[in-house]
Amino acid sequence: MPDEPAALSLRVTTANLISAIEALKALGGLELYPEAYPVLVLERSRRELQSPPQEIRLSPEAFEALPRGVQRLLMPEPG
Numbered sequence: 001m002p003d004e005p006a007a008l009s010l011r012v013t014t015a016n017l018i019s020a021i022e023a024l025k026a027l028g029g030l031e032l033y034p035e036a037y038p039v040l041v042l043e044r045s046r047r048e049l050q051s052p053p054q055e056i057r058l059s060p061e062a063f064e065a066l067p068r069g070v071q072r073l074l075m076p077e078p079g
Contacts, residue, residue, distance in 0.1 A: 006059070006060060007057045007058060007059055007060075008057065008058050008059070008060060008063050009055040009056070009057055010055060010056040010057075010058065010063075010074050010075070010076075011053070011055055011056075011076060012043075012053075012056055012073070012074050013077075014044075014047055014053065016073040016074065017040060017043060017044055017047070017056075017073075017074075018044060019073050020040055020070045020073040020074055021037075021040050021041060021044055023067065023069060023070050023073070024036070024037050024040070024066070024067075024070060025037075027067065033062075033065065033066065035058065035059065035061075035062035035065075036058055036062045036063070036065070036066055039056060039057070039058060040056065043056055056074070
């Protein structure tokens with residue numbers, strides 16, 4: 001059985017999630033970020049329906065393709 005590709009698990013505040021989505025939308029959204037954008041939007045929709053926050057899973061390649069500012073929004077805040 002082939003190895004499953006590694007994925008990053010990200011815990012993101014709702015405020016940072018919304019900011020990341022807005023930034024990506026302004027930069028091309030689904031067209032330019034076809035792997036990451038729908039994952040973020042789906043998690044935002046879950047939270048809007050009062051579901052508990054879940055970790056966001058992205059491939060390392062999808063994460064690296066994101067603009068640096070969006071990457072910072074998705075990474076845990078120090079503290």
